[in-house]
Structures are given as structure tokens and as C-alpha cells.
Amino acid sequence: MSGDDSRPVHTRRQGLDPADELRAAGTLSRITIGSGADAEATWLATGYAVVRQVLGDHQRFSTRRRWNQRDEIGGTGMFRPRELVGNLMDYDPPEHTRLRQKLTPGFTLRRMRRLTPSIERIVTERLDALERAGPPADLVRLVADEVPGAVLCELIGVPRDDRAMFLRLCHGHLDASRSQKRRAAAGAAFSRYLLAMIARERKDPGEGLLGAVLAEYGDTATDEELRGFCVQVMLAGDDNISGMIGLGVLALLSHPEQIAALSGDDQSADRAVDELIRYLTVPYAPTPRVAMEDVTIGDQVIKAGETVSCSLPMANRDPALLPDANRLDVRREPVPHVAFGHGIHHCLGAALARLELRTVYTALWRRFPTLRLADPGREPSFRLTTPAYGLTSLMVAW
Structure with a gap:
């Protein structure tokens, strides 16, 4: 596979669709990621059945990485990097x-119901900001990039006065467009804040995820x-939902006859959200799997020690x-897609993601029933350096 795009093949997209290079690949093929001394051969799985097989078989396909000797995993002789x-x-x-099992108390149905009023409040506040700014206004900057972080702060239990700083450090740590030195500095400050917060929560557990786990x-x-x-x-939960909000709005504006489904009953809205999640699939791939033994898939043999990257969009x-x-x-009707992964690593926050997206989409069109692209002839700007696919901006009017 070749082309001018220097990004790994499995992260390439064309608008709302997977890139042609991905479509040209077989259901399981050999690719090279990186170049020069950093080049690494790996398997790329794009077929639905193969991806489900690899992700669902944790005994033969491990998520363990090649550790360096900084943190030993007790008694195993293996070492795990601190981060x-x-x-x-x-x-x-x-x-x-x-x-x-320890994280599960933070994602129960009861806890999701308790979060619902907070999510609705956060979305309303961001739609207020959108209305004040336009039309036209940038939906990505004012809504898509703001809602997920605020919801996650609510979920974890970050004090309201600390949230702007908390998110600034988090985004600085995860921003691949920044230098490694700046990312490391933001990451170190982010870790210090989290450890101080954990110490406070141990003394007096709050209502958030940390408090629930500690209790x-x-x-x-x-x-x-x-x-x-954390x-x-x-x-x-941040980049994935941000990407889904922006791309979901773009997809619906490109298919205006389907927007009405969001104003129906909860079942219709949930069905619409699940289809958008499947169709867009903003995560490129989960953690690569390492074959623990020789595994035959179709007419291909994946040898022990070789890695497999699974393209979720494909x-x-x-x-x-x-x-x-x-x-x-x-x-x-919903189908058993793999946008949230599959097997033991299926996303623990899938229910929260669906709730968040349904709240945003339904509230957006209820508030702005004539929502449209401010400049339909302008090519959307897609983000390429974040962990999940999305838009850098989306100017809308109403």
C-alpha cells in the first residue's frame, strides 16, 4: 500500500468513509507501519469476522505490550511502564x-441515570453558547469539543472550580501535535493533580467514579x-465523543431526510445513535493484539509474537x-458492530457514550430545527493528529 499520506494505513480516512487503501486490503493482510529504523511489520485485519475473532480470543491474542524495565508487575517478571x-x-x-471489576461501580445503570440531569445541563449550556455566538457559529469549538470533557469531569468527580485546569492539562498531555517535551510536562502535571485528588477522595469519597471505586x-x-x-x-471518552458529535452532525446534515428519527420516541433516537456510531466509527483501532501462539485464520498463519491491528471502521x-x-x-435495526470493541475489552463506557450522544443530537435539533451548514460548498476540515477521527471545525447556521 502506498501513497503520499504518511499516517499508518489503518488511520487513514476519506471524509466520512475509510480510505481507499483500507478498502483495497484483504480481510487480513501484511502491512508496514512507520519507516526506516522505526518500520514495523504487522497484520491488518479489516474483515468483520476476522476482527471479531481476534478481539474475542484473549487467550491467543494478548493486549500485553513489550514492557521496559521500569515497573515490575508483581511476581510475573514482567515490567509495565508507569503511564x-x-x-x-x-x-x-x-x-x-x-x-x-473495580471500575464497574462507576458505570452502573443507576449511576448513568444519576448523571443524566448533569449531561442535559451541560448540553444546554453549550447550546446557549452556540446561540450566543451565531449564526454562523463553530459547532465543534463550542459544543463537540466542550461537552465530553465536562461530562467526564462530572463522571470522575473533578471539583467544578478545577475543571478548566484539569481539561487543559489532559488535552495538553494527549495532543499529538505538541512536542514530546510539552506533552510530558502536561502529563506530569496531570498525574500530580490526579494523585492529589485521589488522596482527598480516600479521606472523603465523593459522588463521582473515584468515590464509587474507593467506597x-x-x-x-x-x-x-x-x-x-482516570x-x-x-x-x-473525550476525543471519541467529540469526534462523534461533529461527524454525526455532518452526516445528518448530509442526509436531512433522516434527522426526523431524532425527534421520535426514545427507541427511534437510540436506533439512530447506534447507526451513527456504526457508520462513523471514530476509533481507528484498539490496542494491537500479540499472537501468543501460531494461529491460522483462513489461509494465513499469524505466528507467535506477531501483532495484529484491527480496523474498526472497515x-x-x-x-x-x-x-x-x-x-x-x-x-x-441495530447490528452487533464493533465500534466499542469486542470481547473482554468491550468499552466499559458504551452506555454513557450512547446517552451523551442521544442527549446532544436530540437537544441540538430541538433547539435549532433549521440547523444547516453555514457554507455548504466549503470542504470540512478533518483532524488527523488526535486519537480518534473527527472535525477541526464545523460552521453551522439556523
């Missing part, structure tokens, strides 16, 4: 099982694990999942 401690995507059972597992959850939990929650556009997978249809 990955507590990140569920970098654990296999039984460690994964133990840690995921249930305070004696066994380490500070580093809790810090890692980093993972921010990484998984798997969700596979005709094996549904015949017209490249068409957006918010009225179709």
Missing part, C-alpha cells in the same frame, strides 16, 4: 478481570491504578455485517 498502570487495555486476565475497593485499589483508570477514561462497513454497510440508515 500504562491501570489502563485496562494493557492487561490480560486475571489482572484485567480484577481491575475491570467499594478502597483498600485494594492502588493510587497508580486509580490514576491510570487517564484511560479521559482518553477513551469491520463496521463489511457487507458480512450487513449488505449495504456503506449506507447510513438511522431507521435500521
Whole structure:
């Protein structure tokens, strides 16, 4: 696979669709990521069945990375970099099982219901800001980039007065367009804040995720694990939802006949949200899997020690999942897509993501029923350096 785009093949997109290079790949093929001394051969899985097989088989396909000797994993002889401690995507059972169980109290249906009024308030505040700014106004800057972080602060339990600083440090740490030195400095400050917050929560657990985990597992959850939990929650829930809000609005404005589904009953709105999640699939790929033994898939042999990257956008556009997978249809019945992953690493916050997106989309069109692109002839600007696909801006009018 070749081309001028220097990004890894599995992260390339064309508008709302996967790139031609991905479409040209077979369901399982060999690719090279990087160049020169950093070049690394890996397998790329794009077929729905293959992606499900790899992600669903945690015994033969591990998420363990190649550790350096900074933090030993007790008694195993393996070492885990400090920044990955507590990140569920970098654990296999039984460690994964133990840690995921600790996070579960923060994502119960009861807790999601308690969060709903806060999410509605946050969305209303951002739509107020959109209305004050326009028309025209940038929906990405005023809504898509603001709602997810505010919701995650509410989820974790970050004090309101600290949220602007907390998000600034978080974004500085995750921003791949910044220098490594600046990212490291922001990451160190972000970690210091989290550890100080964890110390406060241990003394007096609050109503957020940290408080819930500490109330249930305070004696066994380490500070580093809790810090890692928070980093993972921010990484998984910020860029992904920001990308989905902006791209979802663009997709609906490109298919105006489908917008009415959002004003129907909850079931219709939920169906629309699930189809948008499948169709857009903003995460490029989950953590690469490492084969623990030789595995035969079709006529290909993945040898022990080789890695497999799974293209979630391509798997969700596979005709094996549904015949017209490249068409957006918010009225179709949900299908078992892999936008939230599959197997033991299926996204713990999937219910929160759906709730958040439904709240944004329905409130947006209820508030601005004549919403439209401010300049329909202008090519949208897509972001390319963030962990998930999205837009850098989307100017709208009403």
C-alpha cells in the first residue's frame, strides 16, 4: 500500500468513509507501519469476522505490550511502564478481570441515570453558547469539543472550580501535535493533580467514579491504578465523543431526510445513535493484539509474537455485517458492530457514550430545527493528529 499520506494505513480516512487503501486490503493482510529504523511489520485485519475473532480470543491474542524495565508487575517478571498502570487495555486476565471489576461501580445503570440531569445541563449550556455566538457559529469549538470533557469531569468527580485546569492539562498531555517535551510536562502535571485528588477522595469519597471505586475497593485499589483508570477514561471518552458529535452532525446534515428519527420516541433516537456510531466509527483501532501462539485464520498463519491491528471502521462497513454497510440508515435495526470493541475489552463506557450522544443530537435539533451548514460548498476540515477521527471545525447556521 502506498501513497503520499504518511499516517499508518489503518488511520487513514476519506471524509466520512475509510480510505481507499483500507478498502483495497484483504480481510487480513501484511502491512508496514512507520519507516526506516522505526518500520514495523504487522497484520491488518479489516474483515468483520476476522476482527471479531481476534478481539474475542484473549487467550491467543494478548493486549500485553513489550514492557521496559521500569515497573515490575508483581511476581510475573514482567515490567509495565508507569503511564500504562491501570489502563485496562494493557492487561490480560486475571489482572484485567480484577481491575475491570473495580471500575464497574462507576458505570452502573443507576449511576448513568444519576448523571443524566448533569449531561442535559451541560448540553444546554453549550447550546446557549452556540446561540450566543451565531449564526454562523463553530459547532465543534463550542459544543463537540466542550461537552465530553465536562461530562467526564462530572463522571470522575473533578471539583467544578478545577475543571478548566484539569481539561487543559489532559488535552495538553494527549495532543499529538505538541512536542514530546510539552506533552510530558502536561502529563506530569496531570498525574500530580490526579494523585492529589485521589488522596482527598480516600479521606472523603465523593459522588463521582473515584468515590464509587474507593467506597467499594478502597483498600485494594492502588493510587497508580486509580490514576491510570482516570487517564484511560479521559482518553477513551473525550476525543471519541467529540469526534462523534461533529461527524454525526455532518452526516445528518448530509442526509436531512433522516434527522426526523431524532425527534421520535426514545427507541427511534437510540436506533439512530447506534447507526451513527456504526457508520462513523471514530476509533481507528484498539490496542494491537500479540499472537501468543501460531494461529491460522483462513489461509494465513499469524505466528507467535506477531501483532495484529484491527480496523474498526472497515469491520463496521463489511457487507458480512450487513449488505449495504456503506449506507447510513438511522431507521435500521441495530447490528452487533464493533465500534466499542469486542470481547473482554468491550468499552466499559458504551452506555454513557450512547446517552451523551442521544442527549446532544436530540437537544441540538430541538433547539435549532433549521440547523444547516453555514457554507455548504466549503470542504470540512478533518483532524488527523488526535486519537480518534473527527472535525477541526464545523460552521453551522439556523
